Amino acid sequence: MLNGIPLYWYLIVAAAMFCIGLYGALARTNAIAVLMGVELMLNAVNINLLAFWRYLTPESPAGLAFAAFVFIVAAAEAAVGLALIISVYRNMNSIDPEKLDLMKL
Amino acid sequence: MTVAQIVFILLTIVGLGAAFLVVTTRNLFHAALYLIASFFAVSGFYVLLEAGFFAAVQFLVYIGAISILFIFATMLTRTVRGMVPRNSQWQAALFIAVVLFVAMVVMFSPISFSLPTRSDRTFGGVDWQFAEVLGKPGVLRSVPDSSILDFGRALSDLNQYGIALLLSGVLLLIGMIGAIWVARERKPREILAERARMAAEEASEAARQSVGTKIPDVVVAHDSHH
Amino acid sequence: MDIINNLVKNLGDGIAAGIYGALGQGLAADILIMVIAAIAVFAVASGGFAGLTYAERKIVARIQDRVGPNQAGPYGILQPIADAVKLFTKEDTTPAEADFWVYNLAPIIVAVFATLTFTVVPFAPGVVGTNLNIGAFYIIAIGSASTIAILMAGWGSNNKYSLLGAFRTVAQLVGYEVPMLLNMLPVIMLTGSMSLVDIIERQAGWNGSWGLPFIVILPLSGLAFLISGIAEAGRSPFDLLEAESEIVAGFHVEYSGMKFGLIMMGEYMNALGVAVMFSVLFLGGYAGPILPPYLWLVLKAFGVFLVLMWLRGTLPRVRIDQLLNMNWKFFVPLSVVNLILVMILGKVFVSDPALFKANGGILIQPLAQALIMGASSFVLLMIALAIVTRRVRKDRMAEARILLQRRETNQQIAASVH
Numbered sequence: 001m002l003n004g005i006p007l008y009w010y011l012i013v014a015a016a017m018f019c020i021g022l023y024g025a026l027a028r029t030n031a032i033a034v035l036m037g038v039e040l041m042l043n044a045v046n047i048n049l050l051a052f053w054r055y056l057t058p059e060s061p062a063g064l065a066f067a068a069f070v071f072i073v074a075a076a077e078a079a080v081g082l083a084l085i086i087s088v089y090r091n092m093n094s095i096d097p098e099k100l101d102l103m104k105l
Numbered sequence: 106m107t108v109a110q111i112v113f114i115l116l117t118i119v120g121l122g123a124a125f126l127v128v129t130t131r132n133l134f135h136a137a138l139y140l141i142a143s144f145f146a147v148s149g150f151y152v153l154l155e156a157g158f159f160a161a162v163q164f165l166v167y168i169g170a171i172s173i174l175f176i177f178a179t180m181l182t183r184t185v186r187g188m189v190p191r192n193s194q195w196q197a198a199l200f201i202a203v204v205l206f207v208a209m210v211v212m213f214s215p216i217s218f219s220l221p222t223r224s225d226r227t228f229g230g231v232d233w234q235f236a237e238v239l240g241k242p243g244v245l246r247s248v249p250d251s252s253i254l255d256f257g258r259a260l261s262d263l264n265q266y267g268i269a270l271l272l273s274g275v276l277l278l279i280g281m282i283g284a285i286w287v288a289r290e291r292k293p294r295e296i297l298a299e300r301a302r303m304a305a306e307e308a309s310e311a312a313r314q315s316v317g318t319k320i321p322d323v324v325v326a327h328d329s330h331h
Numbered sequence: 332m333d334i335i336n337n338l339v340k341n342l343g344d345g346i347a348a349g350i351y352g353a354l355g356q357g358l359a360a361d362i363l364i365m366v367i368a369a370i371a372v373f374a375v376a377s378g379g380f381a382g383l384t385y386a387e388r389k390i391v392a393r394i395q396d397r398v399g400p401n402q403a404g405p406y407g408i409l410q411p412i413a414d415a416v417k418l419f420t421k422e423d424t425t426p427a428e429a430d431f432w433v434y435n436l437a438p439i440i441v442a443v444f445a446t447l448t449f450t451v452v453p454f455a456p457g458v459v460g461t462n463l464n465i466g467a468f469y470i471i472a473i474g475s476a477s478t479i480a481i482l483m484a485g486w487g488s489n490n491k492y493s494l495l496g497a498f499r500t501v502a503q504l505v506g507y508e509v510p511m512l513l514n515m516l517p518v519i520m521l522t523g524s525m526s527l528v529d530i531i532e533r534q535a536g537w538n539g540s541w542g543l544p545f546i547v548i549l550p551l552s553g554l555a556f557l558i559s560g561i562a563e564a565g566r567s568p569f570d571l572l573e574a575e576s577e578i579v580a581g582f583h584v585e586y587s588g589m590k591f592g593l594i595m596m597g598e599y600m601n602a603l604g605v606a607v608m609f610s611v612l613f614l615g616g617y618a619g620p621i622l623p624p625y626l627w628l629v630l631k632a633f634g635v636f637l638v639l640m641w642l643r644g645t646l647p648r649v650r651i652d653q654l655l656n657m658n659w660k661f662f663v664p665l666s667v668v669n670l671i672l673v674m675i676l677g678k679v680f681v682s683d684p685a686l687f688k689a690n691g692g693i694l695i696q697p698l699a700q701a702l703i704m705g706a707s708s709f710v711l712l713m714i715a716l717a718i719v720t721r722r723v724r725k726d727r728m729a730e731a732r733i734l735l736q737r738r739e740t741n742q743q744i745a746a747s748v749h
Binding site: 003004005008009010011012013015016017018019020021022023024026027028029030032033035036037039040043046047050051053054055058059061062064065067068069071072073074075076077078079080082083084085086087089090091095098 | 106107108109110113117120121124125127128133136137140143144147150151153154155156158159162163166167170171174175177178179181182189190191192193194195197198199201202203205206209210213245246247248249252255256258259260265266269273276277280281283284285287288291299303
Binding site: 108157161170253 | 465468473483498501505
């Protein structure tokens with residue numbers, strides 16, 4: 001219990017944020033809004049990682065390193081994803097994931 | 106009620122409220138701003154978890170860079186004032202999200218729902234009845250003073266995480282080059298060539314579909330007459 | 332002497348003791364002390380802001396061969412008060428169809444984030460808001476978060492010129508964070524800690540001997556940090572975005588009254604923050620021989636701000652594309668090369684016997700190491716400037732040649748007509 005906060009409080013908050021992000025990624029008609037849901041999910045994962053690091057292994061840098069790599073990958077993925085969205089918008093004039101079905105059979 | 110608990114509850118309200126607004130609002134710019142608010146709350150969580158360095162990194166990377174990327178992309182695709190309504194599959198998404206959340210809460214917290222399987226908490230080979238998980242006091246170790254120093258040493262030591270760091274540098278470089286190339290400004294001649302190529306592809310696609318699923322030589326001869 | 336030197340610290344301790352005596356050692360006393368400390372820091376920053384607007388107008392006026400405000404009070408001393416009264420009495424408008432919350436929240440965020448940088452600056456030994464162990468990094472992070480407020484201001488004004496101005500401002504701000512961070516890194520590397528107190532202590536005494544400000548050891552980093560900081564603060568010659576003589580005054584065109592006052596306060600606090608950061612990181616903060624420490628910090632910060640005002644009065648404005656080109660094609664490569672140079676020199680020429688035993692290298696005195704680094708930074712700066720001036724000269728000669736050719740053909744055409 002860190003200052004009166006047990007670990008499972010952080011886990012519940014992270015789970016809630018993850019599920020909200022999941023809903024956002026699955027149920028929105030704009031690709032940028034889908035990416036926002038993905039970013040929420042990545043944030044929730046980071047909260048989880050750092051909570052477990054603090055409560056179980058605070059003297060090891062492994063948790064911190066893992067969280068740092070999640071930051072890095074999230075940033076790279078957001079940049080590339082948004083560039084792709086801009087390019088798709090230029091070609092198809094729409095970024096609704098339901099309408100972008102060129103690769104469907 | 107300690108101060109930390111009050112702060113935690115406030116941050117939860119702000120963070121989850123903002124996250125909920127992100128996925129339900131119809132105005133995309135407002136969604137970006139609510140996303141920034143939820144990043145702010147997450148940064149507060151990192152401070153509560155005594156990972157202050159990551160709170161600053163969250164500010165710098167998420168609020169200072171990724172949010173600006175989102176807003177720029179919103180402006181460049183011109184759907185700000187348009188609606189972002191719900192999908193055709195939003196009921197399924199809501200169901201999945203709620204079920205997943207309930208499952209995670211049941212698994213990872215002492216909140217019991219009087220389920221008979223709760224007596225056996227070795228899930229995945231791990232005993233989840235950690236004292237820390239259940240909130241028993243006095244078992245928590247403290248963060249050493251040199252934690253940032255150890256973290257830095259671990260990231261630069263090639264035997265630990267140095268190679269991962271170098272690879273993530275390469276990943277960022279590739280991402281940067283790719284993003285710049287994909288979203289580059291195209292000259293008018295290039296744009297016209299792209300549009301002509303896509304129109305030709307669509308025409309051949311439509312011809313193939315109207316003939317049927319077989320791809321006989323008739324179609325090829327038919328195309329060459331155009 | 333000791334009393335004068337530690338005046339601020341003793342004052343703070345006295346107030347704290349009084350509050351603890353009155354309220355006991357509990358939570359209420361802690362919160363009250365923190366609130367008073369926050370108000371004190373904010374008062375210092377705002378007082379600096381007020382005095383600096385006046386000083387800037389007078390000094391820039393003198394550089395431009397005029398007098399400056401001298402109507403409000405003797406020598407115009409009360410001009411900031413007159414400005415504040417004017418801003419308060421203006422009508423508080425919100426443009427039609429503007430997003431109410433976004434439009435009204437933006438100036439507050441700008442002002443708040445600009446003032447937050449003063450919470451980690453040490454004003455005297457023992458007088459610091461919070462001695463964060465990531466102090467320098469925190470300041471960069473806070474600076475990067477205030478760019479969101481500018482986008483909010485630009486978009487919330489419901490004005491496409493305001494939006495375009497906001498985009499350009501954000502491009503400049505986000506771009507110049509990179510050289511700022513890259514040039515702070517050699518300082519952090521040489522100190523071994525990101526805490527501002529540690530950095531000042533390192534400059535005050537090098538391994539127990541006399542101290543050397545980092546501007547001597549890392550002149551190139553200091554110069555690049557200062558220029559990037561000026562661009563970050565949006566001051567001349569990089570103020571294309573919000574200068575008064577531009578046709579559209581940038582992202583704050585729809586703001587008037589105290590909201591504009593808050594935005595201006597945010598900008599001045601940013602500039603003052605850059606000046607204070609430069610004096611803490613490179614000039615030694617509150618360290619100095621004779622005067623009390625807080626006076627040294629004020630003198631150094633004001634000296635740097637004087638340089639900023641001098642640049643504003645002297646140099647013409649830089650165009651936005653020239654600005655961004657200069658950043659990504661000159662400052663970032665230069666900062667990276669400088670960082671690599673400092674890393675290599677730091678490993679090769681070690682001054683700490685323990686490190687020498689561990690890693691090898693060439694063992695020299697600390698002063699010699701400092702001078703070698705300073706000299707090599709200076710040489711790198713000269714090389715970079717030579718390359719850039721030669722390239723600029725070549726471009727300009729090519730342009731002049733093209734213009735000359737065009738003029739010749741025009742003359743031939745005119746001659747053949749006659």
